[in-house]
Amino acid sequence: MSSICKHVAPEIIFGRGALSQxxxxxxxxxxxxxxxxxxxxxxxxxxxxxxxxxxxxxxxQYEIFSSVTSNPKHTEITEGLKRYLESECDSIMAVGGGSPTDVAKSIATMATNGGVIQDFEGINKITKPLPPMLAVPTTAGAGSEVTQFAIIVDKERKLKMAIISKSLVPDIAIIDPEVLQTKSARLTAATGIDALSHAIEAYVSLAATPLTEVHSLSALRLIAQNLRESVACRTNMEAKTSMAMASLQAGIAFSNAILGAAHAMVHQVDGFLDTHHGESNACILPYVMEFNLIACPGKFKQIAEALGEDVTGLSTWAAAKKAIKAVRALVSDVGLAEGLAELGMKEEYIPSFSRNALKDACLVTNPRDADENDIAEIYRMAM
Known part of the structure; x- marks a missing residue:
């Protein structure tokens, strides 16, 4: 844990009816x-x-660009930038889940910095200030409205690029739980597991701080207590509000603590197979947790407690293992895929996915060192 805590977050407007702001x-x-x-x-x-x-x-006045797909491609950024410049707009607002928000951030980046979006892959490649940005999330999972991340698919390389810069944090995030009522049960489940993976990976990250840990644990408690209910009923506003808060807190946590091996691996799956990010996380996260367990069993014990597991009288190791059990149970209860093969993963993809995962910025803060063979074996187990 770092002895100096730095924390980035935008202005946040949260609550039912916040959309009016x-x-x-x-x-x-x-x-x-x-x-x-x-x-x-x-x-x-x-x-x-x-x-x-x-x-x-x-x-x-306004201009609308709605040609954004799930797992947005670099070509969408090029198209959006052209529209932004032609329309002579002076600010950008994302209305949607993680995909529109990441596209909005990328358009803003290129609007003032020029070049192509691939130029900004990695950490702190943005040098010029961006136009004013607002983000209005319509899902509870990505947390993009408060993060310094933008994740974009490079169609030519068939992988997700991670663009990381404090410049990408929107100026204002407006979070209204009422918008979550139009999400399908499947999308609610997938985005909820995405938030879960953010909270867990941020909590065990090498870059975690007391400021991020409190957000991670709070998010985990809220998810454990509310995701099942939110999936079950679109109009359960108590559950929706809690999941919106969980997504927000997990986003703040991982924006500052970064993530880990699960996201480094998921980015390769999503970029190549065009799978939903939350579905891929559901398959890979438990196996990454098993791999990371020896690095920080004390933290996994705390994760188990936050997820509602009774660890009374258990050793740290036995309690830590219950965190993985709780995650698997939650994934199963909300009806998501439990193996990558269901999402189209094949053995022949594993070598290239593993090599590319090693280059992903998220792997840097994973609590346990991992080489190409480690990553490949996790992919195989997650099949």
């Missing part, structure tokens, strides 16, 4: 014309139209 918030950032980045699912659910009503009431 988007117009006033954009005005405070000096916006005149807002470039809205979203996807067709969010448009069809009516949330973009709701946002537009508040922007109109604030006297703001």
């Amino acid at each position: 988007v117009g006033e918030s954009a005005v405070r950032l000096g916006a005149n014309k807002v470039f809205i980045v979203s996807d067709q699912g969010v448009v069809n659910a009516g949330w973009v139209e709701r946002v537009l009503s508040y922007l109109k009431a604030a006297g703001l």
Whole structure:
């Protein structure tokens, strides 16, 4: 654990009805014309139209770019940037899950820094300030609205690029749990497990601090107590609000503590197979936890307790193992895939996936050293 704690987070507006603050918030950032980045699912659910009503009431102009896909590709950034420049917008607002938010961050990056998005892969490659950014999440999982990450698929290499910079943290995050009511049960489950993986990997990260640990543990408690209920009922606002808070706290935690081997590995699966990030995490996370267990059993014991496991009278090692049991039970209860083979993974992909995972920035903060053979074996177990 570092003796010096640095913490990045945007202004956060949280709660039922918070969506009504988007117009006033954009005005405070000096916006005149807002470039809205979203996807067709969010448009069809009516949330973009709701946002537009508040922007109109604030006297703001806007342009909509909704050609964002799951696991957004670098070509979408190029298209979005062209639209942003042609429309002469002066600010950017993401309305959607992690994909629209990452696209919005990437467009903002290229709007002022030039080049191609591949130029910014890695850590701290952004040198010029970005346009004002607002983020309105419509899922409870990615946490992108408060992070210094943007994850984009390079179509040519068929892998996900991690772009990491404090410049990518939006100026304002507006989190309204009411928007979660239009999500399907499957998406609710997948995004919830994504938040779970963020909280766990941030908690055991080599870069964890007391500031990130408190957010990680709180997120884990909320997820354990509310994800099943949120999947079961779209209108359970108590569960939705708790999951929105869990996603937010897990996002703050991993934005500052970074992640680990699970995400380094999942990025390769998603980039090549175009799988949902939460589904891939559900398959890989338990096996990465098993691999990492010897590095920090005390922390895994605390994870087990946060997930509601009774560890009374158990040794640290026995209690730590219950964390993995709890994660597997949660994945099963919410109905997600429990093996990568179900998602299209094949043995022949493992060598290239393993090599690329070793280059992923998220692996740097994994609590246990891992080489190519270690990563390959985890992939095989997760099949």
